[in-house]
Amino acid sequence: MGCIYCYARPTHSYLNMSPGLDFETKLIAKRGVAEVLRKEISRRNYEPRMIAIGTATDCYQPVERELRLTRSVIEVLHETDHAFSLVTKSSGVERDLDLIAPMAAKKLAAVYVTITTLDAGLARKLEPRAAAPHRRLRILKNLAEAGVPCGVSLAPQIPFLTDDMEQVLEAAWEAGARSAFYHVVRLPWEVAPLFRQWLQMHYPQRAERVMARIQDMRGGKDYDADFASRMKGKGPWADLIGQRFRKAVQRIGFNRERVAMDSSLFRPPSRDGQGSLF
Numbered sequence: 001m002g003c004i005y006c007y008a009r010p011t012h013s014y015l016n017m018s019p020g021l022d023f024e025t026k027l028i029a030k031r032g033v034a035e036v037l038r039k040e041i042s043r044r045n046y047e048p049r050m051i052a053i054g055t056a057t058d059c060y061q062p063v064e065r066e067l068r069l070t071r072s073v074i075e076v077l078h079e080t081d082h083a084f085s086l087v088t089k090s091s092g093v094e095r096d097l098d099l100i101a102p103m104a105a106k107k108l109a110a111v112y113v114t115i116t117t118l119d120a121g122l123a124r125k126l127e128p129r130a131a132a133p134h135r136r137l138r139i140l141k142n143l144a145e146a147g148v149p150c151g152v153s154l155a156p157q158i159p160f161l162t163d164d165m166e167q168v169l170e171a172a173w174e175a176g177a178r179s180a181f182y183h184v185v186r187l188p189w190e191v192a193p194l195f196r197q198w199l200q201m202h203y204p205q206r207a208e209r210v211m212a213r214i215q216d217m218r219g220g221k222d223y224d225a226d227f228a229s230r231m232k233g234k235g236p237w238a239d240l241i242g243q244r245f246r247k248a249v250q251r252i253g254f255n256r257e258r259v260a261m262d263s264s265l266f267r268p269p270s271r272d273g274q275g276s277l278f
Contacts, residue, residue, distance in 0.1 A: 010189040019190040034072035048266035053086035060092030083261035089130040104148040107262040114153040144176025151179030159213035192222040
């Protein structure tokens with residue numbers, strides 16, 4: 001999707017590629033992912049637990065139209081009645097509603113759509129190849145109408161940029177989302193200097209102010225990897241974002257019912273292509 005804030009960018013550095021341009025143009029595809037999944041859940045001692053898809057990078061990258069890797073994973077989960085949830089910014093998820101909707105009816109699937117802001121101009125700069133905000137709201141509506149439990153992810157929250165949290169939550173509720181969560185922006189390793197360059201290019205007048213507030217939430221640093229606080233931050237600014245979120249969620253009605261997945265329906269896949277007698 002080309003999201004400037006993506007914390008997966010350092011993976012390209014680990015592979016001796018640029019976390020900037022190479023991250024945008026050289027993709028690493030796990031072409032055998034469905035086979036690996038099938039083998040893993042075929043183990044005799046495997047205990048089914050909900051699988052979360054798309055938590056590091058979006059599972060519906062533009063190349064998914066050709067490779068269909070995410071669909072191949074969902075096909076395995078559909079075949080075995082294995083519960084899963086996924087997070088995406090892409091309308092590509094609508095392609096797989098033929099698999100997701102029947103699973104949702106059996107309490108085996110839920111989908112979360114990320115909406116960082118309703119400001120189309122800001123979204124286009126932050127997430128250049130993701131669906132526009134109004135399109136993401138339509139994705140939520142289509143999911144809800146198909147009976148899929150759906151929620152909204154307000155991640156990441158960036159001080160002085162994504163300031164319309166309450167409006168996003170209200171619009172997502174109207175579209176059919178019934179659960180919500182957020183994270184504050186994370187800038188590990190090479191992401192921080194790239195984000196600084198992006199700020200200077202697009203928002204030079206507020207760049208220093210944005211980075212100062214991010215550092216306020218990270219103990220004076222661009223990033224703090226402490227497990228207890230890395231998703232929400234700490235300090236007055238992190239507390240303010242958290243208070244705004246909690247008050248809006250309570251007022252609108254989000255998160256009143258937990259989406260409970262059913263792991264009891266799981267059926268191990270056939271081994272080595274062996275067919276079933278039933």
